[in-house]
Amino acid sequence: MAVVVIKEQCNGCEACLDSCPYDAIEMVDGVAWINEKCTICLACIEACPVEAIIQEESTVELPELDRGSYSGDWVFAEQRGGRISSVVHELLGAGRSLADTTGEKLSAVLLGHDMEAAARELVHRGADEVIYVDDEALAGFNDGPYASVLSDLIEEGRPSIVLAGATFMGRSFIPMVASRVNTGLTADCTALDIDPETGDLLQTRPAFGGNIMATIICPRHRPQMATVRHKVLPAFPNDPHRKGEVRIIRGLDKTRMDGRTEVLEVVEEILDTVNLAEADIIVSGGRGLGGPEGFKTVEELALLLGGAVGASRSAVDSGWIPYSHQVGQTGKTVQPKLYIACGISGAVQHLAGMQASDVIVAINKDADAPIFDVATYGLVGDLFQIIPQIIRSVKTARGQV
Amino acid sequence: MEIVVCIKQVPETSKVRINPETNTLMREGVQSIINPFDMYAIEEAIRLKEAHGGKVTILTMGPPQAESALREALSLGADEACLVSDRAFAGSDTWVTAYTLAAAIRKLGPVDLILCGKQAIDGDTAQVGPSLADQLGIPFVAFVRRIRTVGSGELLVERMFEEGYEVVRLPLPGLITVVKEINEPRLPSLKGKMRAKKAEIIALGRGDLEVEDPFLGLDGSPTRVEKIFSPDLRRTGVKWQADAEEMAQNLVKGLKEQGII
Ligand SMILES: Cc1cc2nc3c(=O)[nH]c(=O)nc-3n(C[C@H](O)[C@H](O)[C@H](O)COP(=O)(O)OP(=O)(O)OC[C@H]3O[C@@H](n4cnc5c(N)ncnc54)[C@H](O)[C@@H]3O)c2cc1C
Ligand SMILES: Nc1ncnc2c1ncn2[C@@H]1O[C@H](COP(=O)(O)O)[C@@H](O)[C@H]1O
Numbered sequence: 001m002a003v004v005v006i007k008e009q010c011n012g013c014e015a016c017l018d019s020c021p022y023d024a025i026e027m028v029d030g031v032a033w034i035n036e037k038c039t040i041c042l043a044c045i046e047a048c049p050v051e052a053i054i055q056e057e058s059t060v061e062l063p064e065l066d067r068g069s070y071s072g073d074w075v076f077a078e079q080r081g082g083r084i085s086s087v088v089h090e091l092l093g094a095g096r097s098l099a100d101t102t103g104e105k106l107s108a109v110l111l112g113h114d115m116e117a118a119a120r121e122l123v124h125r126g127a128d129e130v131i132y133v134d135d136e137a138l139a140g141f142n143d144g145p146y147a148s149v150l151s152d153l154i155e156e157g158r159p160s161i162v163l164a165g166a167t168f169m170g171r172s173f174i175p176m177v178a179s180r181v182n183t184g185l186t187a188d189c190t191a192l193d194i195d196p197e198t199g200d201l202l203q204t205r206p207a208f209g210g211n212i213m214a215t216i217i218c219p220r221h222r223p224q225m226a227t228v229r230h231k232v233l234p235a236f237p238n239d240p241h242r243k244g245e246v247r248i249i250r251g252l253d254k255t256r257m258d259g260r261t262e263v264l265e266v267v268e269e270i271l272d273t274v275n276l277a278e279a280d281i282i283v284s285g286g287r288g289l290g291g292p293e294g295f296k297t298v299e300e301l302a303l304l305l306g307g308a309v310g311a312s313r314s315a316v317d318s319g320w321i322p323y324s325h326q327v328g329q330t331g332k333t334v335q336p337k338l339y340i341a342c343g344i345s346g347a348v349q350h351l352a353g354m355q356a357s358d359v360i361v362a363i364n365k366d367a368d369a370p371i372f373d374v375a376t377y378g379l380v381g382d383l384f385q386i387i388p389q390i391i392r393s394v395k396t397a398r399g400q401v
Numbered sequence: 402m403e404i405v406v407c408i409k410q411v412p413e414t415s416k417v418r419i420n421p422e423t424n425t426l427m428r429e430g431v432q433s434i435i436n437p438f439d440m441y442a443i444e445e446a447i448r449l450k451e452a453h454g455g456k457v458t459i460l461t462m463g464p465p466q467a468e469s470a471l472r473e474a475l476s477l478g479a480d481e482a483c484l485v486s487d488r489a490f491a492g493s494d495t496w497v498t499a500y501t502l503a504a505a506i507r508k509l510g511p512v513d514l515i516l517c518g519k520q521a522i523d524g525d526t527a528q529v530g531p532s533l534a535d536q537l538g539i540p541f542v543a544f545v546r547r548i549r550t551v552g553s554g555e556l557l558v559e560r561m562f563e564e565g566y567e568v569v570r571l572p573l574p575g576l577i578t579v580v581k582e583i584n585e586p587r588l589p590s591l592k593g594k595m596r597a598k599k600a601e602i603i604a605l606g607r608g609d610l611e612v613e614d615p616f617l618g619l620d621g622s623p624t625r626v627e628k629i630f631s632p633d634l635r636r637t638g639v640k641w642q643a644d645a646e647e648m649a650q651n652l653v654k655g656l657k658e659q660g661i662i
Contacts, residue, residue, distance in 0.1 A: 002619075021523070023433075039491065043629060046629055147535075176541075179532040184622070184624035202627065209522060261572070264567075329522055359661055380642035386649060393650050393653040
């Protein structure tokens with residue numbers, strides 16, 4: 001299988017040349033030619049205005065998939081310290097609508113210890129069934145046991161879809177599970193759907209730092225596995241009257257619990273680590289703040305709004321604020337309801353980490369700064385004058401002045 | 402300590418932009434760089450070698466031009482470099498990439514520690530490291546922000562999570578993926594550059610590896626790109642350039658109306 005140019009159809013417009021991130025297209029005799037640098041990313045297919053670039057179908061005989069023998073949608077119910085992570089409610093929301101579309105059952109899989117009440121609550125959150133594996137060795141997260149237990153459950157239960165949060169935990173051990181059960185895995189999805197024709201799961205995710213979106217399928221393997229980005233999909237509303245079944249599994253074979261790795265200590269750094277991924281409001285500062293003191297203004301606004309403080313890489317590299325605050329391609333990806341960018345130019349790497357926010361406010365004295373391209377509200381001017389005025393207006397609106 | 406660092410050559414996405422008219426990716430002379438996260442993996446490997454002795458081998462799977470990434474890594478102080486390249490490998494997804502890299506590592510010989518970057522900035526998946534560990538049947542720790550101690554046959558590392566970090570014991574042979582916080586990568590030395598220019602690169606192709614055709618390249622990949630499109634980044638927003646107080650009041654009014662604050 002490869003990407004090829006239909007020579008007769010190519011009009012030599014060169015639109016594909018610019019679309020290729022790998023420099024893999026050349027013009028030969030007036031038509032496009034794809035060289036060996038091609039990684040089959042398919043960017044050119046979309047760029048071609050005359051549909052002269054196609055993906056050649058495979059000539060290799062591939063085994064048929066017995067779709068009928070897999071059914072049900074599973075959600076991995078991540079927990080930390082006995083508390084279900086909030087991303088699980090979103091996964092159950094997404095899983096619920098997929099299961100309703102295909103008419104299948106939605107199950108939540110919980111690995112933990114002494115969590116029966118929390119297990120039952122997953123029914124209220126949208127699950128038809130909860131598979132709860134209770135074992136002391138599963139109380140805290142450890143890649144090995146988690147991967148073994150979940151892959152065993154998958155091999156036995158043969159679900160059609162398995163979803164997990166794109167959290168540190170999910171992105172750590174779910175690739176291992178997918179590898180073990182020999183199936184594909186799509187990372188960090190922001191939209192999920194069922195293809196009405198094939199019934200396959202359409203998994204949409206950003207790539208190239210959010211510059212392009214790709215819809216991924218897993219047509220010949222089951223289950224179809226995806227990690228899902230936090231705070232993107234709506235949670236299932238809590239309904240205490242929902243009925244469902246809780247299956248508790250105890251006394252698992254101890255050899256499945258052998259992690260080889262051992263977690264010796266868990267250190268929470270709540271005080272100096274901002275959980276940007278959880279915040280509904282983020283106020284971020286960039287080089288325009290001029291120095292570490294500039295962050296005082298930003299912090300004041302964040303505090304007033306009950307939000308977290310973010311930063312651009314320039315601000316972090318200048319040593320004005322720790323790396324844990326960095327938003328962007330090499331920092332954190334966030335998707336709050338409100339993102340206020342102060343003195344940030346809006347380089348693509350920064351945009352990659354925040355452009356999916358619901359509402360973006362940009363404050364910048366350069367009217368041509370690219371941040372304004374993605375802003376819902378653009379305020380052109382000096383942030384040192386504007387932010388104090390915003391603080392005043394918010395206080396006035398709340399009757400605090 | 403025998404160390405292998407897996408690196409990937411990626412387009413430097415800072416130059417990739419969306420063409421507002423055609424809504425497609427624009428490439429203005431995009432440079433290929435070593436995936437930024439892999440630079441930290443290379444640096445950490447070289448530091449381990451400097452402190453504890455051993456050898457650092459850089460491994461990449463990619464098209465022939467990925468050789469330049471290997472030479473750059475050599476100039477930083479790595480000892481050997483291996484390019485896994487073959488038409489048959491094109492279009493590999495993370496499962497197949499891990500499968501093929503695992504075969505290459507087996508071919509290279511015994512290894513104590515494998516280092517990967519947290520994720521590659523083109524696909525942003527972060528899946529190859531953990532998946533590679535599974536293919537090799539070795540333990541791993543992802544998102545490592547610090548190697549605390551190097552003991553006999555084990556590492557003590559700090560793994561990041563949302564609220565902090567965990568101290569994890571990793572028996573060797575093992576694999577870690579590293580985040581940016583782990584170190585400050587060095588720049589190449591002149592001597593390193595000279596050496597890198599002349600260094601011999603180990604080339605491995607389809608015929609050199611114990612792999613099976615149905616599991617290779619695009620055909621062997623469980624996942625497939627069905628469609629690719631440009632995100633709708635531009636918003637029909639408002640832009641004001643006025644008195645600070647007036648803009649602030651308009652903003653707060655707007656945010657209140659939208660029920661955001
Ligand atoms: C591989 C790679 C990865 C990267 N990853 C990231 C990442 O994860 N996150 C990230 O943020 N960047 C990242 N970058 C860096 C990115 O390219 C930019 O350099 C960075 O985002 C710029 O930060 P900035 O907007 O704060 O600074 P600048 O680009 O210098 O912008 C400062 C802005 O402040 C404005 N300003 C100045 N004074 C005032 C004032 N008084 N009032 C109002 N406005 C003012 C200016 O007009 C200017 O627009 C990465 C780069 C590379 C190559
Ligand atoms: N083709 C490749 N060759 C060598 N290493 C790779 C390759 N692809 C990914 N890796 C390694 O796996 C890490 C994660 O990549 P990814 O899963 O693509 O985000 C990278 O930082 C590299 O260390």
